[in-house]
Amino acid sequence: MPELPEVETVRRHLLPQLANRRIEKARFLDQRALPFMPKEDAADVLSGRTILDIQRVGKYLLFRLDEQMLMVIHLRMTGRLYVLTRRTPPDARYSAWIQFDHGTGLCFQDTRRFGTIYIGDRQQLMNIPGLANLGPDPTNDDWTGQCLLRQIQKRRAPIKSLLLNQTIVAGIGNIYADESLFCAGIHPLRMGMELTAKECDQLARCIKNILHDAIAFEGTTFRDFRLGYDQSGSFQERLQVYGRTGESCRQCSGPITKLKIAGRSSHYCSVCQPK
């Protein structure tokens, strides 16, 4: 479900509600959410811990706990995290449930059950595939078109697949890859090695602007992404190409085309993004 802007939105939403809250008890209802730890152990480790801070790295949420412990959550496609302020009994629909003092609860709900939770110290969490070799965060000031150029200039793969590769740059997913390529006027099938330094600069600027705006509008809500129980983001109203197959381009009124690249649907304007 969520890409960088949605994960950042969730982080900003959870932090003020959960900071300095002490975990009374945790219940994991679905072992699949905890690939590296028996669920009973996870509940034991979390019990009594306090949430000190919530950080984001790429699409991962890092809950910093006392005693040097961390809980890392990846929502994948359909994961949702929300706070319930009344004491509600755990429900079979939840993959995990964390009960705090004062009756607050955090629940993790995940229809497709791809989402994952990892618990451990910093050392242990570096074994998580994906976290260990995660690329730079594009919202960081020191990430520039030059960094992008360096990563892709020898790659014979479509730029669309390279943007989805989390070791090259972290946090971009299918929506924002398509939107960024449209903004930069780059066809999604252009090979990484074909892109000039100037195009990389342009693309990096577009990525930064789009992610920034998407965060300001609290992300894109299509189906599963929700802030809390029922609030939505509103960036979907500003999408230029994603999900607009057959509609007309807002720049040139040409048709928006859909193409399968690396197994993912890619939306682009063949006029604004020539091959």
Next chain:
DNA sequence: GAGAGCCTGGCG
């Protein structure tokens, strides 16, 4: 570098 696989639900 491409494709299957992991899952469930909604839509045509």
Next chain:
DNA sequence: CGCCAGGCTCTC
């Protein structure tokens, strides 16, 4: 019924 879905991992 088949196809599609804001992700990622593993295998060939």
